[in-house]
Amino acid sequence: MCGRYTVAIQAQEAADELRAVLTIDAIEPRFNLAPTEDAPIAIEREERRIGLARFGLVPAESESPKAAGARWINLRAEGVATQRAFAESASRRRCLVIADGFYEWKREGTKKQPYHFRPVGGGLITFAGIWDIWQGGVGDETKRIPSFAILTTKPIAPVADIHDRMPMIVPPALRDRWLSPDEQDAREVIRAIQRAEPVALEAFKVSTKVGSVANDDPSLIVPLDDERLR
DNA sequence: CCAGACGTTGTT
DNA sequence: GTCTGG
């Protein structure tokens, strides 16, 4: 599963790599991005844009963002396209979640050991996501809250040693297809991603400080030892 | 996702 | 033990 991740890349770098237009000035470097916080995503409408949305899907028909809470931070890629509450988003509102790594916790008895995963060689990775806009309030109090969920899938090495789910990573070659509004059958693209050569990852054991969302600095991704999972 | 807060009753 | 907040 994926409830915490990192994104510390230049906005312009992301825009160039994704061939997207920026609607934000910068991407704030984050080393412990958590549910309910705003995060950069790329979507495609008339043009491809990078903007901010809340991590944790708030379906449009939700009573409130508070009611949705952090319930839908992740959705199983296997079923999302056919579940009635999410099918519409999966078909027409897919997004790329911009990141450079993610955390998973390994349960060792009563202890929980966090690991940081990142692409070998570093750089940008994109998670498959779906998004929606929740609107509420009346008159001048009206609010418009974009939000997203990260799709999850069965883990590949080295995640499989640590946890039994992982975020679905869209390889660079399939990003266009994932975002394309013309591709309305989400199942097809998901299958294509799962057939594709996976993005190679490496991982290191990191400090349990990452557990607390109050901590958010580069020390969180510093390896605790030399052991490098691949 | 994890961490941390929450938690009663009656009475004045 | 469960809910809430980030």
Add this chain to the structure above:
DNA sequence: CCAGACGTTGTT
């Protein structure tokens, strides 16, 4: 026809 439910994840 309308109203109301639906929908996650993980873990044991």
Add this chain to the structure above:
DNA sequence: GTCTGG
């Protein structure tokens, strides 16, 4: 938004 129940 879509499906199900009545």
